[in-house]
Amino acid sequence: MFQKIFLCITFIQLSLLEITISTPKLPTYFKICHKSDPDLGKCIKRSVEELRPLLTKGIPELNIPSCEPLCIPEVVIDQGTGSVALKSVYKDIKVYGPSKFVIKQIKVDLEKNKMRMKVWLPHLEVICTYTMDGKILMMPISGTGLSRANYSDIEATVTLRTEKIKKDGELYYNVKDFYVNFDIGHAQIFFEDLFNGDKDLGEAMNLFINDNWKQVANEIKPVLEDHIAAIFKKFANKIFHKYPIKTILPE
Numbered sequence: 001m002f003q004k005i006f007l008c009i010t011f012i013q014l015s016l017l018e019i020t021i022s023t024p025k026l027p028t029y030f031k032i033c034h035k036s037d038p039d040l041g042k043c044i045k046r047s048v049e050e051l052r053p054l055l056t057k058g059i060p061e062l063n064i065p066s067c068e069p070l071c072i073p074e075v076v077i078d079q080g081t082g083s084v085a086l087k088s089v090y091k092d093i094k095v096y097g098p099s100k101f102v103i104k105q106i107k108v109d110l111e112k113n114k115m116r117m118k119v120w121l122p123h124l125e126v127i128c129t130y131t132m133d134g135k136i137l138m139m140p141i142s143g144t145g146l147s148r149a150n151y152s153d154i155e156a157t158v159t160l161r162t163e164k165i166k167k168d169g170e171l172y173y174n175v176k177d178f179y180v181n182f183d184i185g186h187a188q189i190f191f192e193d194l195f196n197g198d199k200d201l202g203e204a205m206n207l208f209i210n211d212n213w214k215q216v217a218n219e220i221k222p223v224l225e226d227h228i229a230a231i232f233k234k235f236a237n238k239i240f241h242k243y244p245i246k247t248i249l250p251e
């Protein structure tokens with residue numbers, strides 16, 4: 001934990017060092033919004049939307065990888081109790097579809113350093129390998145193999161809290177908190193090779209999971225939300241720590 005914080009601080013210092021050496025100009029792909037814009041939310045919405053092709057491809061000069069697919073190395077879910085008492089590990093997770101986001105609503109409060117976005121995602125396909133052992137809704141489940149899932153009609157709420165940090169006489173935004181909350185409209189989940197590849201048991205279990213996908217998805221959701229929030233918090237800070245506020249959000 002402390003190591004991570006230390007690395008993060010070092011990263012901030014390094015990126016700030018870079019700024020003092022060469023004051024970077026904002027690349028043309030950033031649409032600048034003005035603080036005095038009476039419809040600042042609308043401007044930021046367009047600015048984020050114009051980043052879409054870049055987020056899809058990645059932004060090498062900012063060390064931001066491609067979001068299509070979004071890659072998550074590992075998610076561990078260790079539920080002790082509840083309806084899903086399960087230890088499961090998901091690896092090499094690839095999420096296809098995040099770049100198709102539609103921003104439905106955006107609320108910016110500069111005074112309170114807060115921003116809230118409502119985003120709609122038509123479809124996400126998630127492919128990963130899994131290992132699990134435990135119980136889902138009282139039913140024993142175990143296996144290891146490939147997992148594929150489709151989630152559709154997803155309403156996401158993204159909340160950002162920022163603070164201003166000063167370095168070498170310049171003010172920068174720092175994203176302090178980044179929260180993501182999903183509301184999934186529909187899901188189809190499939191685990192290959194459940195129960196050591198027992199076909200009948202595996203098929204029955206997959207049917208059972210899909211009949212109860214809401215409970216299953218609700219158990220996995222918080223951990224996934226945290227991982228996705230952490231990824232986008234890092235991306236946002238890579239941009240914010242490089243360009244001072246007067247460049248990103250001039251008067």
Ligand SMILES: *[C@@H]1O[C@H](CO)[C@@H](O)[C@H](O)[C@H]1NC(C)=O
Binds near residue numbers: 125148149150188
């Ligand atoms: C997910 O959707 C794709 C088509 O978009 C389909 O080929 C695939 O079989 C679906 N997967 C599951 C687990 O339903």
